[in-house]
Amino acid sequence: MFAGEVETHGKRFVLTLAIVGSLVIACDVARASVLVDGQQVTETYQHRGMINGLALGRHAIELRAPGFHPTPTRSSSTARPSSM
DSSP states (O other): OEEEEEEEETTEEEEEEEEEEEEEEEOSSSSOEEEETTEEEEEOBTTEEEEEEEESEEEEEEEEOTTSOOOOEEEEEOOOOOOO
């Protein structure tokens, strides 16, 4: 999937594209906050969650839930063909 923006410079157009994808989360905690690079982006529900629009590259992924110590992890995403 691509995300991007178009800028106009007179009669010229500049299209900036970024490859984005999704990250599926499965965890032992029924409900947790999901942070990407220090920013809360979603919550898990019934042990599952999904992050859509994640840019290609390295990210710090962290789950936070009451009564648990946060354990940050590093995730690296690469482009691959969709199975659609």
